[in-house]
Amino acid sequence: MPVEEFVAGWISGALGLVLGHPFDTVKLLGFFKGMSFPIASIAVVNSVLFGVYSNTLLVLTATSHQERRAQPPSYTHIFLAGCTGGFLQAYCLAPFDLIKVRLQNQTEPRAQPGSSPPRYQGPVHCAASIFREEGPRGLFRGAWALTLRDTPTVGIYFITYEGLCRQYTPEGQNPSSATVLVAGGFAGIVSWVAATPLDVIKSRMQMDGLRRRVYQGILDCMVSSIRQEGLGVFFRGVTINSARAFPVNAVTFLSYEYLLRWWG
Numbered sequence: 615m616p617v618e619e620f621v622a623g624w625i626s627g628a629l630g631l632v633l634g635h636p637f638d639t640v641k642l643l644g645f646f647k648g649m650s651f652p653i654a655s656i657a658v659v660n661s662v663l664f665g666v667y668s669n670t671l672l673v674l675t676a677t678s679h680q681e682r683r684a685q686p687p688s689y690t691h692i693f694l695a696g697c698t699g700g701f702l703q704a705y706c707l708a709p710f711d712l713i714k715v716r717l718q719n720q721t722e723p724r725a726q727p728g729s730s731p732p733r734y735q736g737p738v739h740c741a742a743s744i745f746r747e748e749g750p751r752g753l754f755r756g757a758w759a760l761t762l763r764d765t766p767t768v769g770i771y772f773i774t775y776e777g778l779c780r781q782y783t784p785e786g787q788n789p790s791s792a793t794v795l796v797a798g799g800f801a802g803i804v805s806w807v808a809a810t811p812l813d814v815i816k817s818r819m820q821m822d823g824l825r826r827r828v829y830q831g832i833l834d835c836m837v838s839s840i841r842q843e844g845l846g847v848f849f850r851g852v853t854i855n856s857a858r859a860f861p862v863n864a865v866t867f868l869s870y871e872y873l874l875r876w877w878g
């Protein structure tokens with residue numbers, strides 16, 4: 615199994631993340647909280663995303679990354695490979711994402727003399743507390759919502775990227791840097807707009823269980839969210855998600871493509 619894609623996914627994910635972190639935190643009011651932890655985790659997760667995507671395409675179309683410019687895969691194959699990558703990355707992402715959401719939602723000021731310490735003192739402490747208080751399965755709270763969010767939307771992510779690259783690149787050639795940046799940025803925006811409704815539900819499921827359980831499951835969470843807040847609830851955070859998605863994914867795809875060209 616070719617591993618370059620995993621390594622390129624690793625590095626490009628970390629680079630994209632550095633750019634996106636402030637956007638990611640602003641929506642939860644905890645600016646710049648917990649930066650080192652997501653860098654490490656997103657690198658692993660992005661490596662799974664790109665590695666599985668590329669290797670699934672290899673199985674489906676018998677072409678390596680280098681051969682795909684001359685023999686472009688069909689959009690059906692791209693979508694299926696993207697969904698496979700999305701499904702597996704969601705599982706790896708689940709515990710990391712849970713910890714990130716729990717830490718970022720902890721908006722009490724840092725411990726001052728005399729005040730009680732925050733519930734979670736950092737990522738490792740947070741993981742250990744969840745394990746202790748909610749059991750090992752507690753670390754996967756919200757994982758199904760995350761899988762539902764990412765399986766189809768990562769398919770959309772790669773279709774958008776490939777579609778835009780093909781549109782602006784003469785046949786058989788590599789897309790230019792400008793094309794990769796724009797196609798990557800739009801792939802991020804389009805897939806995040808599609809992912810936002812389930813992103814809202816996912817985060818609510820992840821916060822549920824902290825005190826008392828409010829939701830019975832994904833459907834119950836959706837129904838009660840709509841009842842209380844209307845359909846607009848599904849678009850909460852869509853602007854900040856899109857603003858974050860453009861630079862993050864432009865840089866992710868640019869570094870991914872260039873690392874592979876460089877090694878290939």
Ligand SMILES: C[N+](C)(C)CCCC[C@H](N)C(=O)O
Pocket residue numbers: 660763764767768771802805806809859862863
């Ligand atoms: C499919 N969905 C839009 C949810 C995410 C796509 C992942 C892309 C990148 N790691 C990022 O965080 O933007």
